Amino acid sequence: MRKHPLLLLLGLGVAELSTARLSAAQSQTSLPGGAMSSIAPPARFADPARREKLRTAIPRIDSLMRRFAEQQRVPGWAYGIVIDGRLEHVVAGGLRNVEQRAATDTATVFRIASMSKSFAAVAILQLRDAGKLSLDDPAERYVPELGSLRYASGDAPKITIRHLLTHSAGFPEDNPWGDQQLDASEEAFSAMMRSGIPFSTTPGTAYEYSNYGFAILGRVVRNVAGMPYAQYLRERILLPLGMRHTYLESADVPAERLAYGYRLEDGSWKLEPPLPDGAFGVMGGMLTTPADLSRWVAFMLDAWPSRDGADAGPLSRSSRREMQQIxxxxxxxxxxxxxxxxxxxxxxxxGLRVSENCDIRVNVSHTGGLPGYGSIMRWLPEEGVGIIALGSLTYTPWTPIVEQAITMLRETGGLVRRELQPAPVLETRRAQVTRLVQQWSTPLADSLAAMNLFRDESAERRQALIATRVREAGGECRNEGPFVVENALRGRWRMRCARGDLLVGITLAPTEPATVQLLNVQAIRPESELRPAATCRRQN
Structure with missing residues (x-):
């Protein structure tokens, strides 16, 4: 039998080629967890000194917080730093009771206002996960008082639970008004809803912050669970998390631990009488300590990265990640x-704000402001770090100070993202593609190629192009530097050659076993640095 010239070059006959292809196919059918597994390990922190680096910023942040409290004349305050689920550092200062000159400490209880909304969201998602409601159910199914609402247009959709959770029900922004509704009785709240709610936008078309909407979510929880919202919150969320010093009613806080709220008026602190808990407490009535609030932040951070293993709750990691996405x-x-x-x-x-910028890809946060109080919680899921801050001054403006604190943490070099890990099959394909670049082999190319690869560009053209790239780079190419993993099935790496460098990138197809659907080989400058894809680029 006459051999094809390429087969002669490779030293393979038809029988040998068939055997090679069969062997390649068999090698791709390994057991789960083997070299062809498409399941990637969890993302991980690569720097063992990361925590120690982050801690070096703490003295500067302490000074920043104390200076801020003095300049803003915050009567009592506390802040904490959470790293990898642990309250790494906590400091308190000032007075929790100005009249008694009682000092604030780390066990002092502050009102956290709108930061309460994430607790309501967890309650709703618990009920959703239990099959007791759907986020796309009309809210009037669980709150009959909404059935008589007059919508702004005849084509408006019914308000859903999802609309309420995401501030897109169409209600007007109501911060000044909502702050004064905390003590509304359930009866008054029902009458309020029956009397109608005006719409500033059509439901589902725009974001507009609504405390009213979260009060309605509290009624949903009450009616679906068959118990008062405060009882549900304590039994199903707070106690399972060990948050034993978190309250909805200021009168329940031991007097020796309560931070009294103040406003600054004519240069003096004026006491803000605490509003009792009522139907609107869902949206902003909670009170807690730095330690308990840190538990909450740690609970949210624990949702990342996705992984195997125990998932005790009280809300699943997947539902917590859902909360923390736009x-x-x-x-x-x-x-x-x-x-x-x-x-x-x-x-x-x-119940949470989510944003990204040129420095941090994922920021999750919420602020809280009521007469007498201002607070913030902010965490970075991919970096495993969070900051909380509590103040007893009306609308204490923590946001820019926390931004400065995060900058200080970044300057240590320890505020880095977890590194994504490749699926074993991606590592296997990387090794195979590396060999293919070094010396083209038709059996190898056939074994790793998805069905589209050589239809998009023929194997002959790809072989010739790669040969040209290698020849121009001087040959003798080898892998050097990091494997930059963009997700479990996509990555790129540098090959250092005799006179130049090549950048090789692959994306695997949605098949089992995963094969190469996209292959790029291009020349790059030797001094260029391979980094994870940037979120955005600063311009001067």
Whole structure:
């Protein structure tokens, strides 16, 4: 039998080629967890000194917080840093009771206002996960008082639970009004809903912050669970998390632990009488300590990365991750910061704000402001770090200070993302493609190629192009440097050659076993650095 010239070159006959192809096919059918597994290990932190680096910023952040509290004349305050699920550092200062000159400490209880909304979201998702409701159910199914609402247009959809969770029910923004509704009775709340709610936008078309909407979610929980919201919150969420010093009613807080709220008026602190808990407490009535709030932040951070293993709850990791992703986009802002143009884009998840900028890909946060109080919680899921801050001054403006604190953490070099890990099959394909670049082999090419690869560009053309790239780079190419993994099934790497470098990138197809659907080989400058894909680029 006459052999094809290429087969002669490779030293393979037809029988040998068939055997090679069969062997390649058999090698791709390994057991789960083997070299052809498409299941990637969890993302991980690569720097063993990361925590120690982050801790070096703490003295500077302490000074920053104390200076801020003095300049803003915050009566009592506390802040904490959470790293990898642990309250790494906590400091308190000032007075929890100005009249008694009682000092604030780390066990002091502050009102956290709108940060309460994420607790309501967890309650709703618990009921959803239990099959007791759907986020796309009309809210009036569980709150009959909404059945008589007059919508702004005849084509408006019914308000759903999802609309309420994402501030897209169409209700007007109501922060000044909502702050004064905390003590509304359930009866008054029912009458309020029956009397009608005006719409500023059509449901489902825009983001508009609504405390009213979260009060309605509290009624949903009450009616579906068959118990008062405060009882549900304590039994199903707080106690399972060990948050034993978190309350909805200020009168329940031991007097020696309560931070009294103040406003600054004519240069003096004026006491803000605490509002009792009522139907609107769902949206902003909670009170807690730095330690308990840190448990909440740690609970949210624990949802990342996705992984195998125990998932005890009280809400699944997948539902917590769902909360921390944008469900309703709210806009892009661009501003000048230290001579550079910076942008921030984001929206609302479920009870949480989510954003990204040029420095941090995922920011999750919420602020809280009521007469007498101002607070913030912010965490970075991919970096495993969070910050909380609590103050007893009306609308304590923590946001820019927490931004500065995060900058200080970044400057240590320890505020880095977890590194994504490749699926074993991606590592296998990388090794195979490396061999293919070094010396083309038709059996090898056939074994790793998805059905589209050589239809999009023929094997002959690809072989010739890669040979040209290798020849121009001087040959003798070898892998050097990191394997930059963009996800479990896509990555790129450098090959250092005698006179130049090549950048090789592959994306695997959605098949089992996963084969190469996209292959790029291009020349790059030797001094160029391979990095994970940037979120955005600063411009001067």
């Amino acid at each position: 469900q309703r986009y709210s806009g892009l802002s661009t501003f000048v910061n230290a001579g550079s143009i910076a942008s921030n884009a984001g929206g609302y998840g479920y």
